[in-house]
Every structure is written in structure tokens, then in C-alpha cells.
Amino acid sequence: MSIVVDEETLTFTINTCASTYQMQVDNHGYLLHLYYGAHTDGYMGYVLTYCDRGFSGTPQDVADRTYSLDVLPQEYPFQGMGDMRNPLFVVRDAQGAYGCDLRFNGYALTPGKYGLKGLPAVYASADADGAETLSITLADERTGLEVELLYGVLPQLDIITRAVVVRNTGDSRLIVKRLQTACLDFVHGDFDVMSFFGRHAMERCLDRHRVSHGAFSIGSRRGSSSHQYNPMMVLCDHDAAEDSGKCWSMSFVYSGGFHASVEKDQFEQTRMQMGLTDELFSYPVEPGEELVAPEVIMSFANDGVGHLSQNLHQCIAKHVCRGYWRDRVRPILINSWEAHYFDFTGDSLVELARKAADLNIDMLVMDDGWFGKRDNDTCALGDWQPNVAKLGGTVGELARRVNELGLKFGLWVEPEMVSIDSDLYRAHPDWALDVPGKPMVLGRDQLVLDMTRADVRDNIFEQLCAVLDEANIEYLKWDFNRSIVDVFSRPARDQGQVLYDYVLGLYDLLERLCQRYPKLLIEGCAGGGGRFDAGMLYYTPQIWTSDNTDAVNRLAIQYGTSFGYPASAMGAHVSACPNEITGRTVPLSMRGIVAMAGGGFGYELDLLKLTDEECDEVRAQVAEYREIAPLVLNGKYYRLASPFTDALCAWEFVAQDGSEALVAVVLCEVDGYGVSSYVVPRGLTPDAMYRDVESGAVYPANALMDTGLPLATMTSPFSNHLFRFKRVDA
Ligand code: DGJ
Numbered sequence: 172m173s174i175v176v177d178e179e180t181l182t183f184t185i186n187t188c189a190s191t192y193q194m195q196v197d198n199h200g201y202l203l204h205l206y207y208g209a210h211t212d213g214y215m216g217y218v219l220t221y222c223d224r225g226f227s228g229t230p231q232d233v234a235d236r237t238y239s240l241d242v243l244p245q246e247y248p249f250q251g252m253g254d255m256r257n258p259l260f261v262v263r264d265a266q267g268a269y270g271c272d273l274r275f276n277g278y279a280l281t282p283g284k285y286g287l288k289g290l291p292a293v294y295a296s297a298d299a300d301g302a303e304t305l306s307i308t309l310a311d312e313r314t315g316l317e318v319e320l321l322y323g324v325l326p327q328l329d330i331i332t333r334a335v336v337v338r339n340t341g342d343s344r345l346i347v348k349r350l351q352t353a354c355l356d357f358v359h360g361d362f363d364v365m366s367f368f369g370r371h372a373m374e375r376c377l378d379r380h381r382v383s384h385g386a387f388s389i390g391s392r393r394g395s396s397s398h399q400y401n402p403m404m405v406l407c408d409h410d411a412a413e414d415s416g417k418c419w420s421m422s423f424v425y426s427g428g429f430h431a432s433v434e435k436d437q438f439e440q441t442r443m444q445m446g447l448t449d450e451l452f453s454y455p456v457e458p459g460e461e462l463v464a465p466e467v468i469m470s471f472a473n474d475g476v477g478h479l480s481q482n483l484h485q486c487i488a489k490h491v492c493r494g495y496w497r498d499r500v501r502p503i504l505i506n507s508w509e510a511h512y513f514d515f516t517g518d519s520l521v522e523l524a525r526k527a528a529d530l531n532i533d534m535l536v537m538d539d540g541w542f543g544k545r546d547n548d549t550c551a552l553g554d555w556q557p558n559v560a561k562l563g564g565t566v567g568e569l570a571r572r573v574n575e576l577g578l579k580f581g582l583w584v585e586p587e588m589v590s591i592d593s594d595l596y597r598a599h600p601d602w603a604l605d606v607p608g609k610p611m612v613l614g615r616d617q618l619v620l621d622m623t624r625a626d627v628r629d630n631i632f633e634q635l636c637a638v639l640d641e642a643n644i645e646y647l648k649w650d651f652n653r654s655i656v657d658v659f660s661r662p663a664r665d666q667g668q669v670l671y672d673y674v675l676g677l678y679d680l681l682e683r684l685c686q687r688y689p690k691l692l693i694e695g696c697a698g699g700g701g702r703f704d705a706g707m708l709y710y711t712p713q714i715w716t717s718d719n720t721d722a723v724n725r726l727a728i729q730y731g732t733s734f735g736y737p738a739s740a741m742g743a744h745v746s747a748c749p750n751e752i753t754g755r756t757v758p759l760s761m762r763g764i765v766a767m768a769g770g771g772f773g774y775e776l777d778l779l780k781l782t783d784e785e786c787d788e789v790r791a792q793v794a795e796y797r798e799i800a801p802l803v804l805n806g807k808y809y810r811l812a813s814p815f816t817d818a819l820c821a822w823e824f825v826a827q828d829g830s831e832a833l834v835a836v837v838l839c840e841v842d843g844y845g846v847s848s849y850v851v852p853r854g855l856t857p858d859a860m861y862r863d864v865e866s867g868a869v870y871p872a873n874a875l876m877d878t879g880l881p882l883a884t885m886t887s888p889f890s891n892h893l894f895r896f897k898r899v900d901a
Contacts (some may be wrong), residue, residue, distance in 0.1 A: 172303070173185060173186050173187065173301065173303050173324045173326045174186075174280055174303045174305045174322075174324060176278065176280065176305075180195065180214075180216075181195060181196035181275065182194075182195040182205075182214060182216070183195070183278070183305060183307065185305065185322060185324050185331055186210065186324075186326065187210070187324060187325070187326045187327075187328070187329040187330065187331065187471075188210070188326055188327055188329060189209065189210050189329050189471070189472070189473060190207065190208065190209065190210055190329050190331075190470075190471040190473075191206060191207070191208065191209070191210050191211045192206065192207045192322075192331055193205040193206040193207075193214075193215050194246045195216055196275040197243075199230065199232070199233050199238070199274070200274030200275045201240065201243070201245075201252075201273075201274060201275070202245070202246040202247060202273075202275055202307065202309060202320075203219065203243055203244055203245065203246060204244040204245060204246045204354075204355070204356045205218060205219070205244070206218065207331075207355055207419065207469075207471055208417065208471060208473070209417070209471075209473040218244075218358050219243060219244075219358075220358075221235075221237040221238060222237050223236040223237050224239060224241070224242055224438075226241075227239035227241035227242050227253065227255075228241065228253040229253065230252050230253065230272070239253055240252050240253045240254040241253050241254050241255050241256070242438060242440075244356035244357070244358055244440070245354065245356055246307075246320065246354070247259055247260065247273065247309065247318065247320055247335070247354065248260070248354055248356075248442075248444075249261070249262075249271055249273050249318075250262075250269060250270060250271075250349075251269065251270030251271045251272060252270075252271075252272050252273075256434060256436055256442055257386060257432060257434050257442060257444060258349065258351075259349070259350075259351035259352070259353075259354050259444055259446060260273075260318065260335075260337075260347075260349060260350060260351065261347075261348040261349035261449070262311075262314075262316060262345055262346065262347050262348060263345070263346040263348055264313075264314050264343070264345060264346075265343035265344050265345070269348070271311040271313070271314060271316055272311055272312070272313065273309035273310065273311055273316075273318055274309060274310065274311075274312075275307070275308075275309060276308045276309055276310035276317065277307075277308045278305065278306060278307045278308065279305075279306045280303065280304070280305055280306075281303070281304045281306070282297035282302075282303055282304075283295070283296055283297040283302050283303070283304065284296070284300075284302040284303075284304060284323040284324075284325070284332070285304040285306070285321050285323055285334070287334055287463050287465070287466060288463065289463070289675050289678060289679065290334075290424070290425070290463055290465050290466065290675070290678065290706075291424050291425075291465075291466070291491070291678060291705070291706045291708075291709030291710070292323075292332070292334065292424060292466045292709075293323060293325070293330070293332050293424070293466065293468060293486060293490045293491055294490055294491075294493070295323070295325045295490050300325055300327065300490075301325075301326050301327065302323060302324060302325055302326075303323070303324050304321065304322065304323050304324075305321075305322040305324075306319055306320070306321050306322075307319070307320045307322075308320075314339075314341050314343075314345060315339060315340040315341020315342065315458075316337070316338070316339060316340070316341065316345055317337070317338040317339075317340050318335060318336075318337055318338075319335065319336040319337075319338065320333070320335055321333065321334040321335065321336065325486065325490065328470075328482055328485050328486050328490070329470055329471060329472065329482045330468060330469070330470050330482060330483075330486045330490075331469045331470070332424075332466050332467065332468050332469065333352055333353040333466065333467050333469065334352060334463065334464060334465065334466040334467070335350065335352055335463070335464035336461055336462070336463050336464075337350065337456060337461060337462045337463075337464070338456075338460075338461045339456040339457060339458050339459065339460055339461070340458075340459075341458060342458050343458065344455055344456070344457050344458070345455070345456045346453055346454065346455050346456075346665070346667075347452075347453075347454040347455075347456055347462055348449060348452070348453055349447075349449035349452065350446065350447050350449075350452070350454065350462065350464045351430070351444055351445065351446025351447060351464065352423075352445060352446040352447075352464040352465060352466065352467040353421055353444065353445050353446065353467035353469060354442060354443070354444040355406070355419060355421075355442070355443045355444070355469075356440065356441070356442050357440060357441040357442075357443075358440055359439055359440065359441075360408075360441055361381075361382075361408070361409045362381070362382040362406050362407065362408065362409060362433070362441055363379050363380060363381055363382065363406075363407050363408070363409050363411065364379070364380065364382050364387055364404065364405070364406055364407075364433045364443075365377060365378065365379045365404065365405040365406075365407065365476070365734065366378050366387075366389050366400065366401075366403075366404050366405075366431075367400070367401040367403060367731050367732075367734065367735070368389070368399060368400055368401075369398055369399060369400075369401075369728075369731075370398055370399060371398050371698050371699065371701065371718065372699060372717060372718045372719035372724075372752055373398075373717070373719060373724060373727075373728065374398045374401070374699065374700040374701070374703065374716070374717050374728055374731070374732070375401050375700065375703070375728055375731035375732045375734075376727055376728070376731050376815075377727075377730070377731045377734065377813075377815060381409060382406070382433050382435050382441055383435055384435050384436075384437075385434070385435065386432050386433070386434040387432060387433050387434075388430060388431065388432035388433075389404065389430075389431050389432070390428065390429050390430035390431060390448050391427075391428050391429055391448065392428050392448055392450050392451070393428065393654035393655060394427055394428060394619070394654060394655025394658075394670055394673060395426060395427060395428075395651060395654065395655070395697055395701055395702045396423070396425070396426050396427065396429060396701075396702050396703070396704040396706070396707075397654075397701055397702075398697075398698070398699070398700060398701040401703065401704070401731075401735065402422065402423035402425065402429045402431065402445070402704050402705075403420065403421070403422045403423070403704075403734070403735035403736075404420065404421050404431045404433070404443070404445065405418055405419070405420045405476060405479065405734065406418070406419045406420075406433060406441070406443050407419070407476060411475060411476060412475055412476070413475050413476055413477040413809075413810060414474060414475040414477050414478070414853065415474060415475045416474075416475055416476075417471070417472070417473055418471070418472050418475065418476045418478075418479040419443065419469065419470070419471050419479075420468075420469065420470050420471075420479055420483060420735070421443065421444075421445040421467050421468070421469055422467065422468040422469075422483060422487075422704075422705050422735055423445055423446070423465065423466075423467055423704065423705065423706070424465055424466040424467070424468060424491065424704075424705040424706050424709070425447070425465035425466075425674065425704065425705075425706045426674055426677065426678075426702050426704050426706035426707050427447075427670055427671065427673065427674035428447065428448040428450065428451075428452075428670055429445065429446065429447060429448055430445075430446065430447070430448040430449070430450075431443075431444065431445040431446075432444055445467050446464055446465075446467065447464065447465065447671065451658055451666075451667060451669075451670055452667050452668075452670065452671065453665055453666075453667025453668070454665065454667060454668045454671065455664055455665050455668065465706070468483070468486060468487075468491075468705060470482040470483055470486070476734065477809055477810060477853070480733060480734050480735070480808070480810075481807055481808065483734075483735055483736070483737075484736070484737035484738075484807075484808055485737075487705055487708055487735075487736060487737055487740065488737040488739050488740070488804075488805075491705050491708050491709050492708050492709070492712040492739070492740065493685075493709060493710075493712070494685060494689060494712065495689055495690045495692075496692045496712050496713075497712055498804070498805075499804075500797075500800040500801060500804055501692060501712075501713060501770055501771050501772075501800075501804075502533035502534040502579055502645070502646070502692070503531075503532050503533045503534070503772050503773055503774075503793055503796060503797075504532065504533065504534040504535070504536050504581060504646070504744075504771075504772075504773035504774070505523060505524075505527040505532050505534070505535055505536070505773060505774045505775075505778060506536040506538055506648075506744060506773060506774070506775045507520060507523060507535070507536060507537055507538045508538035508539065508583075508775060509720070509746050509747065509751060509775040509776055509777075510523060510775070510776055510777040510778070511523075511540075511777070512539075512540070513539065513540035513545065513546050513547055513548075514540075514546075515537075515540065515561075516561055516562070516563060517561070517562040517563035517564060517568075517569045517572070518563060520535065520537055520562075520569065520573070521569075521572050521573065521576070522779060523535060523777070523778060523779065524572075524573045524576050524578050525576055526778040526779050527576075527578060527774075527778055528576045528577050528578055529786070530778060530786060530789050530790055530793060531790060531793045531794070532578070532773070532774065532778075532793060533578065533579055534578055534579035534580065534581050534645065534646060534773075535573050535578050535579075535580055535581065536580075536581035536582070536583065536646060536648060536773075537566075537569070537580070537581070537582055537583065538583040538648065539583050539585075539650070540558075540561075541557060541558060541561070541562060541566065541582070541583070542554055542555050542556060542557055542558060543555075543556065543558060543593065543594070544558065545558065546561075548615055548616060548617075549590065549592060549616040550590045550592035550593060550616075551590055551592070551593050552585055552588040552589050552590040552593055552617050553588070553589035553590060553593040553594070553595030553596060553620070553631075554593050554594050554595055555584065555586075555631075555634040555635060555637075555638060556634070556637075556638075557638070565641060565642070566582065566638055566641060566642040566644070567641040567642035567643070569642075570642040570643045570644060571643070574643055579645045579646065580642070580643060580644055580645060580646075581644065581645060581646030581647065581648065581692075582638070582642075582644050582646070582647055582648070583647075583648040583650060584635065584647060584648070584649060584650065585649075585650040585651065585652060586620075586631045586635060586649065586680065587619060587620050587622055587631075587651055587677060588617045588618070588619060588620060588651070588652065588653070589602065589603050589617065589618050589619075589620050590616065590617050590618075591613075591616070591617075591618065595630075596618070599627075599630075601661055602620055602621055602624070602627050602630075603618035603619065603620060603621065604618065604619045604620070604621050604655065604657050604658060604659060604660060604669070604673075605618065605657045605659060606657045606658070606659045607659065609657070611657055612656040612657055613653075614652065614653025614654060614656070615652050615653050617652065617653060618657075619653065619655050619657075621660050621661070621673075622672075622673045622676030622677050622680065623660050623662065623663065623669055623672035623673050623675075623676050624660070624662060624676070625676075627676075628676055628679060628680045631680065632680060632683055632684070635684065636687065639684075639688060639691070644691070645690070645691065645692060646691070646692045646693070646694065647684075647691055647692070647693045647694070648693075648694045648696055648715065649681075649693055649694065649695055649696060649711060650696045650697065650698070651696070651697035651698070651701065651702055652697065652698045653698075655670065655673070658670060660672070660673075674706075678706070678709075678710070681693070681710035681711070682710065684710075685710055692712070692713075693710060693711040693712075694711055694713050694714065694715055694742055694771060695707040695708070695710075695711035695713070695714035695715070696714065696715035696742075698718060699715055699716065699717040699718035699719065700714065700715065700716045700717045700728070700732070702714070703716065703732065703736065703740075705736075708736075708740055712739070712740065713739070713740050713741065713742050713769075713770055713771040714740055714741070714742060715742040715771075716728060716729060716732060716741045716742055716743055716769065718752070719752050719753070720744055720745075720746035720750060720751075720752070720762075720775055721746075721750040721752055721753040721755050721757075722750075722757050722761050722762045722765040722766075722837075722889075723753070723755060723757060723814075723839070723889075724752075724753060725743065725765050725766075726765060726814035726820045726837060726839070727814045727815065729741060729743065729765070729768055729769065730810060730813060730814050730815070730820065730822075733808060733810060733822070737770070737808065738768055738769055738770055738803050738804075738808050738824070739770035739803065739804045739805075740770060740771075741768070741769035741770060741771060742769060742770075742771035742773070743765065743766040743767075743768060743769030743771065743772060743773075744766055744772070744773045744774055744775035745759070745762040745763055745766045745773075745774050745775065745776065745789075745792070746762065746774075746775040746776050747776035747777065747780070748762070757889045758889055758890075758891075759785055759788050759789075760788070760891055761837055761889045761890075761891045763788070763789075763792040763795075764835050764837060764891045764892075764893055765837065767792070767795070767796050767799065767803070767835070767893070768803070768822060768835060769803070770800075770803055770804050772796050772800070772803075774789070795893070799824075799833055799893075799895070802824045802826060802831065802832075802833050803824055803833075805826075805827065806824030806825055806826055806827065806832075806833070807824065807825045807826075807827060807854055808822065808823070808824055809822065809823040809824075809825065809852075809853045809854055810822055811823055811834070811836075811850055811851065811852065811853065812836075812850065814839060817839075818838070818839060818840045818841075818842075818845075818848065819836055819837060819838045819839055819840075819848055819850070819882070819885075820836075820837045820839055821834065821835060821836040821837070821850045822834075822835050823835070823852055823853065823854070825852075825853075825854040825855065829854070829855060829856035829859070829898060830897065830898045831895070831896060831897050831898065832852060832854070832855060832861065832895075832896045833893065833894070833895055833896075834850060834852050834880070834893070834894040834895075834896070835891070835892075835893050835894075836850050836882060836885065836891060836892050836893075836894070837889065837890075837891040838882070838885045838886075838887075838888065838889065838890045838891065839888075839889075840888070841886065841887065841888045847881055847882070847883065848881075848882040848885065849878065849879035849880060849881055849882065850879050850880050850882060850894075851875070851876065851877070851878070851879035851880075852875050852876055852879070852880070852896075853876060855872035855875060855876055855896070855898075856872055856898055857872055857873060857876075858871075858872065858873060859871075859872045859898050859899065859900070860872065860898070860899040861875065861896040861897065861898055861899065862896065862897050862898075862899055863894060863895070863896055864895040864896065864897055865894070865895065869899060870896075872898075880894065
């Protein structure tokens, strides 16, 4: 059993292979957090200290001035009983009063991992994964409010998940004003916080700084998880590195607005928390109703952020991503966007497909511009009927022509959006989110459909099904190209529920498609990586990492992304040079090696413009990717050097059984007669010998992992190499 309950002391302990999480109900019924760290068999109640701290108040019935929730480590901090730090939960009752008093009301243990109604969540079974669920219910006697804290454990992966269900068992309406999911209180420590910031075309850059007094927070108020801050955060020892130091992470399994923070308080205690943003949030819960706070995945590693990332990779790749494509190598694709933008015809796409077939590429994706009157980005979103004149037939006919060349066929859609200049908007202007009487805010000239409405979702679902049923479409790119600014939905009871219900509506639509087309590969996208989160990965096992395909910038973007997400989830393509966004030119070999670090490998350029020499190189890349793809999909990922701080960038995939490894190195900077560079692999089988597949040289694993490999031939900027090693016995 991973979850142990001491009935007498009401102590709850969750054990994974390498970590322990502990909490206890105290004498007053409050649930206190005791510990989350390296595996221990002990009782951690001794960490609690009590003394009169002046301005920290005491619940009336406790009658002991040394007791205050303002100081004690909390499991689910709420507003109302004296904890003046950042709360996770705020509620208003029917009289308009704020505040509740959540005390222990019971618990239950169940085998397997809980699921969440209408929301994505980690899945794991009792038998295969040893998963278990602990549910602890807190109750507020005055209002009839119940708060159920759910904990899931995947012991082998060192993963603990949390979610919260709020129930109104009283007889009058409650308004939930803040509903966050997870909190970690540390009674002391000297920590750094890592977060992943960016912008369109420069997502998930690593930021790291020391936690000091006050709150550091990240979040999104854009209706999507956003390019600007990813819903994933790491807290670690100040001196933690890739392979040393204690690290804790939180990842939000949700694709809308969020808020995460780390706060060091007046007593040098630290609180890390994550959940829904409370901006524009105000959710009525009527008697008998419930409201679910989306899941947070937590992990702990005692030995560095590299191991922490591997825990998250395994959890997301195998227990969040689902379905037919989860464990399958994905097709190598050519996407029409950077090749043609809107300027294509059915014939020009067939020519692109013909060339792709010649280069052994697997699939042609027809990107934006195939429907309605869409020859630019100002119109036609919402009109998901093919432009037959432009395509020279239906989508099905075009797909057939592409299939006849031996290629699969894929399609771009942006189902949550509508253009003002569209038949859908002309027929249903009230289906778009806008605030009556206020000038609308346009993004890329488009509006956002009200996905809270079942009739809107049904319409879009039926339109998409009409295309998917008519054509042999094996892949869908699901785009989302603006932030949500205007929040007003005509059917909503309270406009404060719209942004949350929007995300539930999105998930409902995606789930219906996943159920109806189980073999359809869906790639998520939001102007590149503006919605790269564990929520989307439940429906779309890969996500277009960024619109920025410049290989130098991609080193940083993919490096940052790798902290929280597996390589199998990253869409990465080779594009033309000079790069369309940065104007930079780098060798095709480097563009290839960088794109091959993702599970969704492909090309994003006009293949017909390649020289014969470049075509040969592309054929070689395609062949090489086919060989390494299983390792990229299933291997353990190591960051060997950082594009932010090192002169070279390097990463590695090692087979789970250590039988093979792949080390990719790119030289970013070159100085005159510079010092020799070395790359030091990790995770090889100690004491074994490894053969370099290309040169035949045999190296002892211990030496490779100690001194490393010299990179003597890499002297020019952007020179790069992919080393492939096989264990000699393998
Ligand atoms: C934004 C995406 O990120 C691009 O790859 C492309 O699909 C365009 N949208 C199409 O409008």
C-alpha cells in the first residue's frame, strides 16, 4: 500500500518509491501539511512549532494564543480562519459574507487513480501501476459546504496528483471566488524557483531566481494557458542542478487561465501553490451541485531537476497522453504553411506531396486556407466547408490524390474561432463572446466562439465530422490564434463562470472527436506553443511547440519545454533559411538535428525549392529519424548542456534498459582558438561498454559519463553531431 492512514492520530502518509508526503488532522480538526520530501518511514509531526506570534489570530474555540493557522503549514489554505497568506480557497455565502471554516469530516481510500468529470486527469490502474486514491473531506458546518481533497499516487513514477471537488450540501447558493488546487507549505528552506516564460514565437524560456520575501507569481488571464507563462513550476534547493539537489514541481492539467505562486512569509516559511486564476472568476454552486478544481501533478526528486523532469515525462507521456498514437512513432510530415501560406491550390499541394513522396516523407498536412473564402487571415473561420474551386474538388478528392502518391493526408482547423466575415457569424452573431455595447477586441481579426454553449459545440462538431467523414484524414492540427478578452456569454448564470466553462466546452468537443475518430492523430497548436499544457496533451499527444522554427531559438524553446514535457509531445519541423521569423541562416544539418529532438518531426518549407544536394540530405534525415524515433518516443531524456549558459547545447535519449543512447550536440558559440569542448553523457549502464555506431569506437560507459567525449571536429558556428551508441552486449 502506498497510502497509509494512522486512524488513531489521523496521519495520512503517501509513499512513492523515492518520496513521502505526509499530513495530519490536528486536535482542532484542521488538516496540516507535515512533509513532502525524500522517502521516510518516520512521523513528521515534530516539525510543527507553537508560540504566540502577536498579529497571527486564533480560532475562537481553540483558545490558545500559540495556535494560529497564519503560521502552521496548511494542506488546503482557505480564507476565513486566520491564515493571512495567499489562500487557495475563498467562498461567499448567500448573505454576501466571505469566509468558511473547513475542518476534517472523513476520508476514503480506493484502489486505482480517481478521474474527474469533464476534465482531463492522469490515469493509472491499481493492477498495472499500483495507483491508489485518497480522498479527504473537509466541511464547513455553517454553510453546508464540503471540500473533497483528492490525492492520486503513481508510486513507481514518484508522482502524486491533487484535485478538489467542492460540494454544496447546504440549502442556499454559494459563490466560489477562488478555487486553486494544490499547495506545498515548507516550514523553512533556501529555495530557487524555476518558471517558463516567453511570448509568441519564443515560448517557455527558463527563468530561475532565488525565493525571497514577498510573492513571485506567474499565470494567464488569456483564457488559454498562454505563450507568456507555462502552467508548470519548479521549486528547488538554491544550489540544485541537473543531477543534485531537492526539487519539487507542480504542473497544471488545464488549458485555461491559471495562477501559480511562491511566497516567502514573515517567518521565513515558503508556500508554493497552483490552480485556477481568480480573475474574472466567480462560480455559483447551488445546493446539490459541485465544482471541480482541475488537477495538479506534483513530483519530487532528491537528486536534481533532471530526474524530476524524467518523472514528469513518464507521467505525461504514458499517463496523460492517451489513445492509438500514445506509443506509436508519429508520421513524418510536410506542412504547407511555411511552404505556401494561403497561396496554394489542390494541384500545387499535390506537387508538394509528390516531392514529399520522393523524399520518403509520410504525410502531407494542408494548413490554413482550404475552407470558405479564406485566402487571407481576415475571413471565413467558422465556415468549415472546403473551397472546392481552390482545391479543385472536395477535401476527400484531394486526400485521395495525395494517398495515391503513398502519403497520408492531414488537415488544419481552428474550431473555437469565428471571423466576422463568415457565414457562421452572419447567421449567429450571438455565438461569439463579446460584451454587449462595448467595442470588441479583435485578435488576428477574429472572435472567439462561445464554447460554453452546447449548440455552438454541436454545430462545430457536425461541420468537422462532415469533413472528416468525407475524406481520409489521418491527422488534425487544432489551432487557437488569439487570447480571450471579451467575456460575456448569453446563457451564463454568472459571467464569472464563463472562462472555466469555456475550457470544459473545449474538452467536451475534443473528447467527442477522440471517441468518434480513435485513430485520428490530433496535434495541438495555439499560434505555436500558446497552449502547451498537460490538459491539451490528454486529447492531443503532440503539440506544435512554437511558430518559431529557427533552429537556434528552438534550442532554447525545446530546452525550456523539456523541463515539464516529454520530447514525444513536441512538434518540431525543419524550415527554410533565412528563417522567416529571425532571418537567420543555419546549416540544414543543424535544423535537422534540432527538429529530430521532437516526437512530431517534419518539414515546413517548399520542398520543390530544395537543391539536389539538399534533397539527398533530407532523405538521409528522414532515414535517420526513422531509426531514432522509437528512442525519442520512449527513451529517458537528459539535458546535457544549456543553450542559455553554455557554449554548446546538448541533449541525450537513453533507452529505458540502457541498451542504446543518442547524444545530440550543437555548437552555439565559437571563440578564436577556443578551448576544447566535451560532452558528458549520463544515464548509461555503469561498467558497460558502448560502441559509437558511426565510428565503431568502443568506450567504457564510466569514462564517457566522467570525462566525456571530445568534440574536436566541431569548430565552426552551428556545427553539430548526433552520436549514436549501442551497449556492446545489446
Ligand atoms: C498559427 C500556427 O501556429 C501556424 O503553424 C499556422 O498553422 C497558422 N496559425 C495558420 O493560420
